[in-house]
Amino acid sequence: MAAPALSSRAGSLSSLGSSPTATPSSSVSRPACSPELDFRSGSRMDELNRLIQEFSKHDQREYDDQRALEIHTAKDFIFSMLGMVQKLDQKLPVANEYLLLSGGVRDGVVDMDLDELGVYNRGSDYDMAFTLLVPALKLHDRNQPVTLDMRHSALGHSWLSLRLFDEGTITRWRDCCTLADHLNGTTNYFFSPTLVADWFQEAVALVLAEVQRKPQRGTPRVERVERHSTLLSMILGVGSSRMLYDIVPVVSFKGWPAVAQSWLMENHFWDGKITEEEVISGFYLLPACSASGRRENEWRLSFARSEVQLKKCISPGLMQAFQACKAIIVKLLGQPSSVSPYHLRSIMLWACDRLPATYLAQEDFAAHFLLGLIDDLQHCLVNKTCPNYFIPQCNMLEHLCDETSMFYARKLALVRSDPAEHLRSTIEQAKAANRLTQEMQRRGSSSGLPSPQTDPSSTDHQQPDDRLAKKLQQLVTENPGKSISVFINPDDVSRPHFRIDDKFF
Numbered sequence: 001m002a003a004p005a006l007s008s009r010a011g012s013l014s015s016l017g018s019s020p021t022a023t024p025s026s027s028v029s030r031p032a033c034s035p036e037l038d039f040r041s042g043s044r045m046d047e048l049n050r051l052i053q054e055f056s057k058h059d060q061r062e063y064d065d066q067r068a069l070e071i072h073t074a075k076d077f078i079f080s081m082l083g084m085v086q087k088l089d090q091k092l093p094v095a096n097e098y099l100l101l102s103g104g105v106r107d108g109v110v111d112m113d114l115d116e117l118g119v120y121n122r123g124s125d126y127d128m129a130f131t132l133l134v135p136a137l138k139l140h141d142r143n144q145p146v147t148l149d150m151r152h153s154a155l156g157h158s159w160l161s162l163r164l165f166d167e168g169t170i171t172r173w174r175d176c177c178t179l180a181d182h183l184n185g186t187t188n189y190f191f192s193p194t195l196v197a198d199w200f201q202e203a204v205a206l207v208l209a210e211v212q213r214k215p216q217r218g219t220p221r222v223e224r225v226e227r228h229s230t231l232l233s234m235i236l237g238v239g240s241s242r243m244l245y246d247i248v249p250v251v252s253f254k255g256w257p258a259v260a261q262s263w264l265m266e267n268h269f270w271d272g273k274i275t276e277e278e279v280i281s282g283f284y285l286l287p288a289c290s291a292s293g294r295r296e297n298e299w300r301l302s303f304a305r306s307e308v309q310l311k312k313c314i315s316p317g318l319m320q321a322f323q324a325c326k327a328i329i330v331k332l333l334g335q336p337s338s339v340s341p342y343h344l345r346s347i348m349l350w351a352c353d354r355l356p357a358t359y360l361a362q363e364d365f366a367a368h369f370l371l372g373l374i375d376d377l378q379h380c381l382v383n384k385t386c387p388n389y390f391i392p393q394c395n396m397l398e399h400l401c402d403e404t405s406m407f408y409a410r411k412l413a414l415v416r417s418d419p420a421e422h423l424r425s426t427i428e429q430a431k432a433a434n435r436l437t438q439e440m441q442r443r444g445s446s447s448g449l450p451s452p453q454t455d456p457s458s459t460d461h462q463q464p465d466d467r468l469a470k471k472l473q474q475l476v477t478e479n480p481g482k483s484i485s486v487f488i489n490p491d492d493v494s495r496p497h498f499r500i501d502d503k504f505f
Helices: 045-059 065-089 167-176 193-213 258-265 304-311 316-333 341-354 366-383 402-417 419-447 456-478
Strands: 096-102 128-139 147-149 157-161 177-181 187-191 221-228 231-238 241-254 282-286 299-302 484-488 497-500
Touching (some): 045 366, 045 419, 065 128, 065 193, 128 167, 128 193, 193 241, 316 341, 316 366, 316 402, 316 419
16 A cells, blocks of 8 residues: 655756746846755755755764774673573573664654653763664564454554463463453453563663672663663763663564555565565564553554665665754654654655655755655644555554644744754754763763773783774674664673674674
């Protein structure tokens, strides 16, 4: 099913001002080298392109060896912590497979409700953000019967019945289920997102308390841990770096859900660039509820793993425009907001399907893409229609009231009337965040905060750590946003096995 048609804005690629009635003898002629202008705002396209490039320069930060090692140290701490959580009551899978995403939940890397997540700002609160999906149930065995019960849910959501699971699974998770009578008289256990999140957050708190009772040199500083509904946000300090981890308990599946099967029948921009097997390798249930659903039972379908694959097919110019547009929207609408960066991500994916690849591949068209994304988002708000990319019949803005949608649409109209000024504002915000980060790093260096490279006990391993840091830096710079799966043995958390997409490390 195709998405609702959005108004066309591409128009002619020729310069503005040409007329079919113009003749060489016309008294008024346009200079051949006059700049291309945006009709709505009068902004020069070359100036908008320059501002987008400048924003990208300040928004994308390069990591040196020290920062790469600090990232690795924080990640290793998180995985070790999860190994200890598994040992508490053996609820989590022994050999688990996590999905680590660059960017926090508030950046729109997954579709969760931002109005419940609190406000965190880069620079003042953290330097880098990551989202970690932690499977509470890992349903990767194709012989495992699974009951996704969508009878009581809005589109894109489901209940998960454990009725067909083995007795051991039901026993382990019985305290995280709601009960209902089945038609045949047996008890039906529904896996509860709120109860699972409560258990997970309490288990993490127990582990952190144990870790802090026996502090070790070189261990990351746990600077902040907060529960936000079903999400756990944790800020770790390592050396002079502060890393935000948004940790989400999920249900992980292999394969593809029937509700999204018709989407595979359509033509898409990624056809021929990546295989269908890569796109439909799996999906998740997130602990998020629809506006009319029952919070204790309803999960939201997520295709985060597929989105990581699709991102590889998006042109650099469009991705730069998306990042700049996202920053403008977050600054303009504020956080929390009923309109999230995930909506903008879906709009971008629909644009990739709608527009010719040759048009989207043009390197100097970032300004056109930025204005188009703003127009598309405003169109969606006015009509209260934003189809989910994978389940087009699911309208992600259906819950908005008319007053709210028009309020946001009018705010976007202000951006559209002067995009250059709003770009300059986001550039200054990015610069200010970088200055705060640098100031925190200077303070950390002068106060002698422990760093993994200054731990005397690690002297014998300094050379391997340097090699690891260089390797991690290369992975971070060459694989932004890619799927990073980690296989953990809780009995030996010091030797995790990494997979980035289809490559093993």
